[in-house]
Amino acid sequence: xxxxxIGRHARESLKSLSRNGWMTFASVSAVTVTLxxxxxxxxxxxxxxxxxxxxxxxxxxxxxxxxxxxKQDQDLLKSEIQAIPEVKTVTxxxxxxxxxxxxxxxxxxxKAFKLYKQxxxxxxxxxxxxxxxxxTMKTAKKIEKLKFVAKVKYGxxxxxxxxxxxxxxxxxxxxxxxxxxxxxVFLISNTIKIxxxxxxxxxxxxxxxxATNSFIRWPFFLEGLxxxxxGAILPIVLISIxxxxxxDYINPKLAGTFIKLLPFDPFMYQVSGILLxxxxxxxxxxxxxxxxxxxxx
Amino acid sequence: xxxxxxxxxxxxxxxxxxxxxxxxxxxxxFVYIVGPSGAGKSTFIKLxxxxxxxxxxxILMNGVNLAKLRPKKVPHYRRNIGVVFQDYKLLPxxxxxxxxxxxxxxxxxxxxYIKKRVxxxxxxxxxxxxxRMLPNELSGGEQQRISIARSIVNSPKVVIADEPTGNLDPxxxxxxxxxxxxxxxxxxxxxxxxxxxxxxxxxxxxxxAIESGKIVRDEQRGEYGYEN
Numbered sequence: 047x048x049x050x051x052i053g054r055h056a057r058e059s060l061k062s063l064s065r066n067g068w069m070t071f072a073s074v075s076a077v078t079v080t081l082x083x084x085x086x087x088x089x090x091x092x093x094x095x096x097x098x099x100x101x102x103x104x105x106x107x108x109x110x111x112x113x114x115x116x117k118q119d120q121d122l123l124k125s126e127i128q129a130i131p132e133v134k135t136v137t138x139x140x141x142x143x144x145x146x147x148x149x150x151x152x153x154x155x156x157k158a159f160k161l162y163k164q165x166x167x168x169x170x171x172x173x174x175x176x177x178x179x180x181x182t183m184k185t186a187k188k189i190e191k192l193k194f195v196a197k198v199k200y201g202x203x204x205x206x207x208x209x210x211x212x213x214x215x216x217x218x219x220x221x222x223x224x225x226x227x228x229x230x231v232f233l234i235s236n237t238i239k240i241x242x243x244x245x246x247x248x249x250x251x252x253x254x255x256x257a258t259n260s261f262i263r264w265p266f267f268l269e270g271l272x273x274x275x276x277g278a279i280l281p282i283v284l285i286s287i288x289x290x291x292x293x294d295y296i297n298p299k300l301a302g303t304f305i306k307l308l309p310f311d312p313f314m315y316q317v318s319g320i321l322l323x324x325x326x327x328x329x330x331x332x333x334x335x336x337x338x339x340x341x342x343x
Numbered sequence: 344x345x346x347x348x349x350x351x352x353x354x355x356x357x358x359x360x361x362x363x364x365x366x367x368x369x370x371x372x373f374v375y376i377v378g379p380s381g382a383g384k385s386t387f388i389k390l391x392x393x394x395x396x397x398x399x400x401x402i403l404m405n406g407v408n409l410a411k412l413r414p415k416k417v418p419h420y421r422r423n424i425g426v427v428f429q430d431y432k433l434l435p436x437x438x439x440x441x442x443x444x445x446x447x448x449x450x451x452x453x454x455x456y457i458k459k460r461v462x463x464x465x466x467x468x469x470x471x472x473x474x475r476m477l478p479n480e481l482s483g484g485e486q487q488r489i490s491i492a493r494s495i496v497n498s499p500k501v502v503i504a505d506e507p508t509g510n511l512d513p514x515x516x517x518x519x520x521x522x523x524x525x526x527x528x529x530x531x532x533x534x535x536x537x538x539x540x541x542x543x544x545x546x547x548x549x550x551x552a553i554e555s556g557k558i559v560r561d562e563q564r565g566e567y568g569y570e571n
Contacts, residue, residue, distance in 0.1 A: 047451075048451055050451070050454070051448075051451050054448060065436055247432070247434075248434055250432075251432050251433075251434060251445075252445075252449065253418070253421075254392070254394075254421065254426050254432070255421065255422075255445065255446040255449050255493065255497075256418045256419065256420075256421040256422035256446070256449055256450060256497070257418060257449040258418045258419075259418075261418075261449060
């Protein structure tokens, strides 16, 4: 296609937006409402995901080494743990460090434990992290069976429940977003279909003078694109302002916990990009779906 | 030029519109298609510009069988044919100039050529001075002249008209017919379905009468009329 023709299609599509004022308004509104829903949901989901990731990263297996194990036995155990495919890192934490950590964690009450420094009752520990946090339980069970392992701890119940919760909320989120997206495509394709029914005559005349299907499709395709992009502007502005405010309000309250909201920059730029892309996709898809039907003249 | 051999057309609703048509129309001819309503005139016209395909038989247009023309080739085929309708089929949101230029934009002609050619044909139909007006600001006759201008702007070899004067008063009808004659005199084949007895009997040309999907009469310099 010639560049001149692309220019013509672009001009035609823009003209058509203003000619079909009410239909344009209806389509843009449909995209706007959907993208606000998708956007809000997406922001919440991404933040939940971030919390989940932080928690996931904290999940570790603590392998208490049998006191009877010699240095060689410990090295052997370490290499055996490392040989498990799911294992990412194995860090040795001597019992002296374990005691210090314990003392620090307990604060004033912990000072009493300092007495044990001479005769430390704790075990040396291997801190094991897995490549995928969800493999924690499986890996822990494998490690339990190894020689010179006194005890394996990984907060069994909590980890299991947490993973289930995260998995479920992610699935629900993905399903909801896909559902909203498809609803938007349906809405747009219907609105555009009404515009096209009104312009069936135009399409018929175009075909009569020898326009190819792609020549006819292009202006509608571009029109869908503009509708989608126009529809994405308001959600982007609204969600950005809301998130900016929410971030300022909520984040200080979360200080001291391990939970943090995703920072405005770059998160909001990413969200804006995604919303713009979704708007464009919804618009184009909707228009292509509905114009196809009317090309068989 | 146009040749139909044993053409049958049966619509999905069971109506048989054409029932064994055999006809040959030569380059440069002016042909009237006459017949009562529902005789198959419009189907005959639609087959020529390939809006419909025959149920059986062949339609040769300069040697190309339209019955077997692939859908992808249809737009290119139509660029060689001008079509004029009773209801003009103009785009109400485009100006006179744009309505005519449209047919050239579709084939991606050079802008300079489009401008020159559109003004030429608007001059031919006598509407050069109204190029910037919208169709609904013009009379029926003027709108039909724009439609004719659009049909010939591509310099087609054939112009097909389906009751082009059906909505016009007698005076305007003659203006339109003069333009058609002029187009035909320049060598373009003209096929026109009509109910207008005066035109047929005054401008004596070849008359093909269709009734119940069959050709009942085919005469050079014929008269209007069919058996019933």
